[in-house]
Amino acid sequence: NLMSxxxxxxxxxxxxxxxxxxxxxxxxxxxxxLAFERSTCRKLAVKIINKKNFQxxxxxxxxxETEIQILQRVDHPCLIKTEDFYQTEDSYYIVLExxxxxxxxxxxxxxxxxxxxxxxxxxxxxxxxxxxxHRNGIIHRDLKPENILLSSNEDTCLIKxxxxxxxxxxxxxxxxxxxxxxxxxxxxxxxxxxxxxxxxLAVDAWSLGVLLFVCLSGYAPFHESFSENSxxxxxxxxxxxxxxxxxxxxxxxxxxxxxxxxxVDPTQRMSVDEALQxxxxxxxxxxxxxxxxxxxxxxxxxxxAAPSDAPVAASMEVESSTGER
Ligand SMILES: Cc1n[nH]c(N)c1-c1cccs1
Numbered sequence: 001n002l003m004s005x006x007x008x009x010x011x012x013x014x015x016x017x018x019x020x021x022x023x024x025x026x027x028x029x030x031x032x033x034l035a036f037e038r039s040t041c042r043k044l045a046v047k048i049i050n051k052k053n054f055q056x057x058x059x060x061x062x063x064x065e066t067e068i069q070i071l072q073r074v075d076h077p078c079l080i081k082t083e084d085f086y087q088t089e090d091s092y093y094i095v096l097e098x099x100x101x102x103x104x105x106x107x108x109x110x111x112x113x114x115x116x117x118x119x120x121x122x123x124x125x126x127x128x129x130x131x132x133x134h135r136n137g138i139i140h141r142d143l144k145p146e147n148i149l150l151s152s153n154e155d156t157c158l159i160k161x162x163x164x165x166x167x168x169x170x171x172x173x174x175x176x177x178x179x180x181x182x183x184x185x186x187x188x189x190x191x192x193x194x195x196x197x198x199x200x201l202a203v204d205a206w207s208l209g210v211l212l213f214v215c216l217s218g219y220a221p222f223h224e225s226f227s228e229n230s231x232x233x234x235x236x237x238x239x240x241x242x243x244x245x246x247x248x249x250x251x252x253x254x255x256x257x258x259x260x261x262x263x264v265d266p267t268q269r270m271s272v273d274e275a276l277q278x279x280x281x282x283x284x285x286x287x288x289x290x291x292x293x294x295x296x297x298x299x300x301x302x303x304x305a306a307p308s309d310a311p312v313a314a315s316m317e318v319e320s321s322t323g324e325r
Contacts (some may be wrong), residue, residue, distance in 0.1 A: 011086040018084075020046055027102065027146070027163070036093065045085060049092040056059070068094065069289050074136065077294040078129035080149065080162040101150025101157055104215070108145060113218030113246065116254055117286065118155045122148070123212050123257075124281055124290050129161040130208060131272045143207035145214060151293075158293040161216045202266035205275070209261025217246040217252055221262065239263040253280035 010020065012190035018035040024045065025032035035046045072082055101107065104122065108114060114122070126148060133140055140147075142163060151158040213221045221240035222231045229239065240262055247255065257280050260270035275281070292298070 009088070009091075011088055011093060014046075014055050014084075014086045018044065018046065018095065030091070030098075034198070042198065043098045043100075045096045047092075047094040047096055049094070051090050051092065064105075068092070074133065074138070076129055076132040077158065078125045078130065078160050080160045096162070097160070099149035099151050101152045101154075101161055103146050104148035104150060104159065104211075105145035107150060108215055108218060111218075114215045115155065116216065116250060119212065119215040120212070120254070120280065120283060120286050121156065122159050122215060123208070124276075124286060125159045125212065125294065126161060126208060127272055127281070128277050128290075128294070129159075130204050131276065133161075134204070134272055139200050140204050140207075143204055143211060145187065145211065148211070150209060156293070202269050205261055205269050205272055206266075208272070208275070209258055212239065212254075213258050216258070217243070219243070219246065221258075236264070238262055253278075256280065301311055 014020075017039070020033045020035045022034050023031050024034050027047075030047065030049045032047045032083055034047050035044045036042070037044060068082070068085055073157070075081070080099070081097050082094060083097065086093040086095075117122075126143075130140060130143070140161065143161070147161060147163040149160045149162055152158070210221055222234040223241075224231055226241040227234055227239060229237065234240070257270075257275060257278050261275065261279075263269040270278070281287075
């Protein structure tokens with residue numbers, strides 16, 4: 001393990017700045033270790049991506065580089081921040097914020113199912129994080145409980161979305177190149193942008209529906225034990241099962257959010273923006289708690305808006321209710 005000779009395999013620049021200790025997580029792409037910044041004793045997480053772990057060199061490099069590009073571009077209170085980045089011939093080392101509460105996956109598992117108010121607080125923060133990604137033309141594409149981290153072991157805590165290596169940055173340049181070619185064979189949606197920003201983003205809305213389902217009920221909506229159809233068939237048909245004993249204490253409004261996200265037709269599926277406007281989330285107490293977790297310095301921390309006597313546009317008011325700035 002790392003405590004023995006492996007330390008020598010670490011980049012010296014990384015070793016000069018951090019002490020790596022025990023493993024705090026493992027993923028398909030490698031492992032995550034607890035680290036201490038030597039100069040400040042600050043605790044951090046170092047994600048070690050072994051380039052060889054990917055099926056083909058091309059995918060490895062592309063995925064990891066995409067992840068790193070994206071990690072360095074994004075800045076939102078509910079998205080994991082990259083502190084530093086190193087690489088050797090066979091591995092990437094990404095220094096990330098430490099989330100002491102670990103993965104949402106383990107929290108839901110240990111509590112059977114989350115209290116509805118807690119699930120709403122976490123889901124609202126996920127929506128804000130994914131809305132930010134979508135506004136920046138980024139599709140996460142791999143939202144699941146393992147990729148949602150909790151800042152503490154308290155129920156009321158900040159959550160952060162991580163693991164962007166399945167993400168895709170919608171390259172407007174790629175679309176421009178397409179449009180420069182012969183248009184006669186292009187489908188209408190290529191011109192209407194549905195193929196880059198409309199359709200693609202909806203995959204994250206579906207995953208958020210599955211995440212909310214799991215938080216509220218403690219089990220997955222699509223599972224081979226629920227039907228003679230395969231899980232893939234159940235998903236394609238949108239055939240999810242709400243076991244009464246698990247959903248009895250869940251409000252109809254919460255169930256309505258799940259039902260409007262787990263819609264097979266992406267053009268009919270509720271979007272992240274629409275979900276943020278759903279009645280279930282117009283809960284001032286939850287919004288206040290979320291805002292204080294996301295922006296702990298409060299209003300005065302934000303750059304003062306330019307003084308203007310113009311009334312605030314209605315859309316501006318709507319935005320502030322979504323925690324967006
Ligand atoms: C990244 C990161 N920052 N803080 C924690 N707990 C992580 C983990 C990701 C995956 C397992 S642990």
